[in-house]
Amino acid sequence: MDEQQLETLRHHPDFRRLVATKTRLTWTLTAVMLTAYFSFVLLLAFSPSTLGLRIGAGTVTLGIPVAIAFILLAFTLTAVYVIKANGSIDALNETLKEHHA
Template sequence: MPTELLERIARDPHYLELTRKRSRLAWTLTAIMLAVYYGFILLIAFAPDVLRQKVGEGATTLGFPMGIGVILTAILLTGIYVWKANGEYDRLTARLHEKVGGQP
């Protein structure tokens, strides 16, 4: 990439908007995932009795819905990211591509 083009992109408001928004989302979702997963691991390590508590009248304990919840959270968070990135952020990227005339 020629330096001139590079500088033009790096200063472009669309580029700045794209990177700012996308980074914020990516790091927020990463933080949520880490918090959820390590929260679960720390519960296992330090407060296992919480996970053994019964839910309702039957045999189900809190650990199972929570565990399945972590799995569903992982799927949901990746879904949110794809939805934002392949929609809004890719529109910004496409606008940027048009502007600089770079190949897709």
């Protein structure tokens, strides 16, 4: 692609929608993960005994299910990104390829 084609592509409404969609999705998922992470860190910093509370009569503490939930959140956010990327983002990308290939 030459500079003229790149400039035309940058100003195409579908390209702008693609960039906006991808940016919004990325920042939203990042904000969710960072909120969860910093909440966990703040809990550890200001109330470390909370995660040490025993669940039931066993030896399992509250920290174990919280850690598992954190890992599951990461997998879930990854799945959300993949589903969105394979759906709406790839569709916009294909439209752009057809018009500007």
